[in-house]
Amino acid sequence: MHPDEHPIDDGLVRALVAAQFPQWAGLAVERFPSGGTVNAMYRLGDAMVVRLPLVKGGAKDVAMEQRWLPRLAPLLPAALPGVLGAGGPGAGFPWPWSVYGWLGGANPEPGELTEPLLLAKDLAEFVSAMWRVTLPDAPTAHRGGPLTALDAETRSAIAALRSIPEEGVDCDAALAVWEEALDAPAWDGPPVWLHADLTPGNLLVDGDGRLSAVIDFGCTGTGDPACDLFPAWNLLPAEARSVFRAAVDTDDATWLRGKGRTLSQALIALPYYRTTNPVMARHARHVIGAVLSASGDTPG
Numbered sequence: 001m002h003p004d005e006h007p008i009d010d011g012l013v014r015a016l017v018a019a020q021f022p023q024w025a026g027l028a029v030e031r032f033p034s035g036g037t038v039n040a041m042y043r044l045g046d047a048m049v050v051r052l053p054l055v056k057g058g059a060k061d062v063a064m065e066q067r068w069l070p071r072l073a074p075l076l077p078a079a080l081p082g083v084l085g086a087g088g089p090g091a092g093f094p095w096p097w098s099v100y101g102w103l104g105g106a107n108p109e110p111g112e113l114t115e116p117l118l119l120a121k122d123l124a125e126f127v128s129a130m131w132r133v134t135l136p137d138a139p140t141a142h143r144g145g146p147l148t149a150l151d152a153e154t155r156s157a158i159a160a161l162r163s164i165p166e167e168g169v170d171c172d173a174a175l176a177v178w179e180e181a182l183d184a185p186a187w188d189g190p191p192v193w194l195h196a197d198l199t200p201g202n203l204l205v206d207g208d209g210r211l212s213a214v215i216d217f218g219c220t221g222t223g224d225p226a227c228d229l230f231p232a233w234n235l236l237p238a239e240a241r242s243v244f245r246a247a248v249d250t251d252d253a254t255w256l257r258g259k260g261r262t263l264s265q266a267l268i269a270l271p272y273y274r275t276t277n278p279v280m281a282r283h284a285r286h287v288i289g290a291v292l293s294a295s296g297d298t299p300g
Contacts, residue, residue: 005054006093013042013050015091021099024048024085034201037273037280038218044099048084052097059095061218062086064139066098069217072193076129078122079103079204079213103213105204108235110286114209116240122211123198123236124247127228133193141196143265144223146186147257154178154264160271167270167285173292174267181260184253191222198230200283225250229258230265233290234283241294263291 010029018025027045034041038058042050053059066083073080085099113119158178161169195202196219204213229250232241245255266287273280 004056006095008040008052008054008093010042012091012093013044013052016052016087016093016097017044017050017099019090020087021085024099034279037277039216043102047102049100049102050087050097051100052093053095056095058218062096062098064220065217068135068220071135072133072217072220075133075135076214077125078211080217081213081215103204103215105206105212108200108203108205108209110200110235110290111237113235113237113240116209116237117243118210119205120231120236120240120244121247123203123231124244126211126214127195127198127231127248130195130228131192131225135193138191138193139221140191141194141221141223141227142219143196143227143261144191144194144221146224147182147184147226147260147264148186150261150264151182153268157264157267157271161267164271164274167274169267169270169288170292174263174288177263177291178260178267181256181263184256184260187224187226187254187257189225192225193220193222194225194227195220196223196227198228198234200231200235201279203231203235224254224257226254226257226261229255230262233259233262233294234266234287238294259291259294262287266291 010031013029024044030043032041032043032049038055039051039053044050053062066086069080069083081100081103083098084101087097087099089095158171158175161167162171195214195217197216202214202216203211204215206212232244236244266284269280270284
C-alpha cells in the first residue's frame with residue numbers, strides 16, 4: 001500500500017513476542033485480515049492480538065493508544081482495546097508495538113446492518129460521550145483542525161479522479177459539496193475529545209447488530225466535533241442518519257463540515273488505494289455515493 005512499508009510476517013511477530021514477552025512465546029500467531037492502512041494485526045493465541053505499525057508515521061500512534069486507552073475506557077459506553085503489553089524495537093523491526101486483549105464482534109458493513117436505527121443511537125451515544133470527556137493535557141486530534149487544512153489535498157484528489165473516468169465519480173458534484181462545507185462557519189467553540197477515525201473498520205458490532213466496541217484510537221485527541229460525524233455517511237442509511245443526527249443534536253454548520261470531512265477522506269483515499277487496498281477503495285466508493293446522494297439534504 002505504501003512505498004515505505006516495513007515488511008512484517010508471522011516469523012517477525014513470533015520473534016518479537018518470544019524476546020519481549022516470553023510468557024506468550026508458545027502461543028499461535030496468525031495474520032488477521034484487515035483493510036487497515038497503518039497497522040498490521042496478528043492474532044496471538046485465542047485472547048490477544050498484536051498490532052504493529054506498517055510505516056514510520058504510525059509509530060507515534062502506538063504511544064498515543066498506550067497512554068490514553070486506559071484513561072478513556074471507563075468514560076465511554078463501548079468496549080475499547082485493553083493494552084496488555086508494550087513492545088519495543090527488535091528483530092529488525094524499528095518501532096514500538098502493542099499487545100491487546102482480543103475483542104469479539106464483527107465490522108459492520110454498509111447496506112447489511114441488521115439494526116440500523118439502534119446502531120445509529122449507539123453511535124450517537126458513543127460520539128456524545130467522547131465530546132463530554134474532560135481529561136486534561138489532551139493532544140490535538142489528527143483530523144481535528146480546520147476544514148481549510150484539507151482543501152488543497154481534496155481538490156488534488158478530485159482532479160486525480162477526473163483522470164480516472166472508470167471510477168464514475170461525479171467530480172463536479174463532489175466539488176460543489178466540498179465548497180459548501182468550506183463555506184460553513186468554522187467551529188468556534190472549545191475543542192472536544194474525538195475518536196477522529198470512526199470508519200466501519202474501527203467499529204465492532206455484536207450478534208444483534210449493536211455497537212459493542214470501538215478500536216484504533218491512533219488519531220484521538222481534541223478538535224472540531226464534526227470530525228466524529230463520519231458514520232452518518234460512511235455507514236448509516238438515510239433513515240438511520242436522521243436518527244444519528246437527532247441524537248447527537250448538532251448544529252447545521254457542524255453537520256455540513258462533517259459531511260465535507262467524510263467526503264474529503266473518501267476522495268483522497270480512492271485514487272491512492274484503488275489498486276492496493278480493495279477494502280478501502282470499496283469503502284471510499286460507498287462514501288462518495290452516499291454523500292453525493294444526500295447532497296439535497298436540508299441541511300447538509
